Amino acid sequence: MPRLLVFSTQLLHTGGIESHILQFCKEVSGLGYELDLLVLHSEMDQSQRNVLESFCKNIYFINDYFKIRKAFQLPALFIKILSCHYDVFYTNGQGRSIFYLAKIFRYKKHIHHHHTAGDEIDRRTWPKKYINVMQKANLVIACSATNSNSIASILNRQIGRAHV
Numbered sequence: 001m002p003r004l005l006v007f008s009t010q011l012l013h014t015g016g017i018e019s020h021i022l023q024f025c026k027e028v029s030g031l032g033y034e035l036d037l038l039v040l041h042s043e044m045d046q047s048q049r050n051v052l053e054s055f056c057k058n059i060y061f062i063n064d065y066f067k068i069r070k071a072f073q074l075p076a077l078f079i080k081i082l083s084c085h086y087d088v089f090y091t092n093g094q095g096r097s098i099f100y101l102a103k104i105f106r107y108k109k110h111i112h113h114h115h116t117a118g119d120e121i122d123r124r125t126w127p128k129k130y131i132n133v134m135q136k137a138n139l140v141i142a143c144s145a146t147n148s149n150s151i152a153s154i155l156n157r158q159i160g161r162a163h164v
Helices: 016-029 046-055 062-066 073-082 096-104 128-136 145-155
Strands: 003-011 034-042 058-061 086-092 107-114 139-142
Touching: 003 016, 003 096, 016 034, 016 046, 016 086, 034 046, 034 062, 046 058, 058 062, 086 096, 096 128, 107 128, 128 145, 139 145
Parallel strands: 003 034, 003 086, 034 058, 086 107, 107 139
Antiparallel strands: none
């Protein structure tokens, strides 16, 4: 069974990234993938977590680990994830953390989903390491044709459009 690590910088109660992650996990798990989900910051309630648990084998919400008593568990978590060899690393969100995790984790293919406009104003908010991610990912997708075209012109590469 192919393995896929889904990473999101954050999951709030509602929003574009949240709905895309839920839909993505639902559809991909139905295709026979074994999913693990890693989130740096989550504000999802228990019912939302239950939905994700129905699609994912393992779910890791890192913000839970920043409490002092759990801080020592974080290295063990990363060792556990590092021991997995993922077929696909799917990232969703923005920021430097995606760059660092893409360097650390083992995977065969990287798909990145970018959510914001992708225009010149948006691009000014992108750290260089994030631009590096979008240049090196095997596939970059955007939420709309307009965003896809904007990102493609900035990065000088083909950008797909999300269908989930």
